[in-house]
Amino acid sequence: MPRNRDARLAVLGSPVPRSRPAGYSSRSATALRRRLIVGVLVFASIVLITIYFREPSGGSLHSIQSGGATVLRPFEVGAQRVAQPFEDAYGWFAGLVHAKSENARLRKQLDAYSQQVIQNQTALQENRDLKRQLRYVSSPNFPSGYDYVAAAVISRPPSEFQQQIGIAAGSSSGIRLDDPVVNSDGLVGLVTQVAHDTAEVTLLTDPNIHVPAIDEKTKATGVVGHGQGRGTLILDRVQKSLTIDRGEWIVTQGWRLGKLTSLYPKGIPIGVVTGASQNDVDLYWQIQLRPRVDFGSLQSVVVLVPKTRNH
Amino acid sequence: MRVLVEPAKVAVLIFVAAILQVTIFSSVEILGGTPDVVLLTLMAIALLRGSIYGAAAGFAAGLLVDTANLATLGVTSLLLTIAGYWIGRYGETTGRDRAHAPYVSVAVATILVQFGALFLHYMLGDPVSARLALVDALAPKVALNLLLTLPVYALVRRVLAWATEPEGATEVQLLG
Numbered sequence: 001m002p003r004n005r006d007a008r009l010a011v012l013g014s015p016v017p018r019s020r021p022a023g024y025s026s027r028s029a030t031a032l033r034r035r036l037i038v039g040v041l042v043f044a045s046i047v048l049i050t051i052y053f054r055e056p057s058g059g060s061l062h063s064i065q066s067g068g069a070t071v072l073r074p075f076e077v078g079a080q081r082v083a084q085p086f087e088d089a090y091g092w093f094a095g096l097v098h099a100k101s102e103n104a105r106l107r108k109q110l111d112a113y114s115q116q117v118i119q120n121q122t123a124l125q126e127n128r129d130l131k132r133q134l135r136y137v138s139s140p141n142f143p144s145g146y147d148y149v150a151a152a153v154i155s156r157p158p159s160e161f162q163q164q165i166g167i168a169a170g171s172s173s174g175i176r177l178d179d180p181v182v183n184s185d186g187l188v189g190l191v192t193q194v195a196h197d198t199a200e201v202t203l204l205t206d207p208n209i210h211v212p213a214i215d216e217k218t219k220a221t222g223v224v225g226h227g228q229g230r231g232t233l234i235l236d237r238v239q240k241s242l243t244i245d246r247g248e249w250i251v252t253q254g255w256r257l258g259k260l261t262s263l264y265p266k267g268i269p270i271g272v273v274t275g276a277s278q279n280d281v282d283l284y285w286q287i288q289l290r291p292r293v294d295f296g297s298l299q300s301v302v303v304l305v306p307k308t309r310n311h
Numbered sequence: 312m313r314v315l316v317e318p319a320k321v322a323v324l325i326f327v328a329a330i331l332q333v334t335i336f337s338s339v340e341i342l343g344g345t346p347d348v349v350l351l352t353l354m355a356i357a358l359l360r361g362s363i364y365g366a367a368a369g370f371a372a373g374l375l376v377d378t379a380n381l382a383t384l385g386v387t388s389l390l391l392t393i394a395g396y397w398i399g400r401y402g403e404t405t406g407r408d409r410a411h412a413p414y415v416s417v418a419v420a421t422i423l424v425q426f427g428a429l430f431l432h433y434m435l436g437d438p439v440s441a442r443l444a445l446v447d448a449l450a451p452k453v454a455l456n457l458l459l460t461l462p463v464y465a466l467v468r469r470v471l472a473w474a475t476e477p478e479g480a481t482e483v484q485l486l487g
Contacts (some may be wrong), residue, residue, distance in 0.1 A: 042392055045373070068379075079335060083334070
């Protein structure tokens, strides 16, 4: 009696051609679906880049991004708060490790600075005497080199796309185009239109306003412009080799280059450093600032008029 | 239920990784490099769940990072979509069940993403420095990412396995 062959061997041995494996079409469909999904996502990314790159900073995609950033902000703050104790603990332990050597170094520094203070005081007195003898004329200093024109805010930005306010003082009060505008908190903006009794002030949050600025502590320089979020500022063009820490003050730089001078006098507070964008491929830091001025609730401002100006 | 639970878990993982990256890890600079936990999370998701999940998670992670950083929308999405897809395909084919697959994926993806970012920023006219990106930052970045590969991979695997019904046949049928 012949031995029974199992079904598999019987099929293999039969001359009938085998049918196509059942899984082939489904595998092919999966591959097609996979490529289709990736293709769509890559295409969507390229479309996003193109639209974002070509549209103005007030465009729809920028607005959506700004809204998204606002939504994400609480989560970022929450994460920072959670991480803060760990950062502090790390800093505390790191500080302990270096405390002894740092103490010796600081004592040496203190001695050096004490000597320097004496030298500086002598130099300051000498400088004053020499200036008096030479009748030296320096550039206007803030606040001593300026007259103030205090004015009430009479009109506010009509929409979020405009960043201008109207003030109740104009050329009759000595205000001219490009005069800097401040309030008790810091820099507000720049006079961009002047009528007889009114003037238009463009706020610091306008995309067209750029202010040369400096970190008070490290002396790192950059240009302050508007941030993407509402009422936020960014200090751009800061060399990556420089270090700026959170909480440091950013003030106007007030440079002078030949006959050209900055529109903004030196030393007006702009904002406090809140963070920095880290991107390996960028040449510069992008420092986020929290402005000192609350641009949304301006009641009155002060226009700075140089004392040297001939009315 | 699994159809909804899996994407939800991936979404939460990507969201948390993106927030941690932009708030904490982007400011952790060691020897000039910063770890990229978004890429690490993406690697783990792509290896554990395949190329489609990898690509979709990469796209979403890129959007989140670009939105939080107020950077050009789509740049990071493009890079991470391709990275997620590639890692997923590697995990589905030659890297399947290989212990070294996460490390190889991370090292290669970090290098390629860095080159890709440099190229894209250059094409967009941003001021970029190849020396900074490729010489100063790349090696420490790869090292930091490799250092964090194991904990991130283990964490993601644990999260993805959580509350998921075991796969496979629940009953055995004897043939013949």
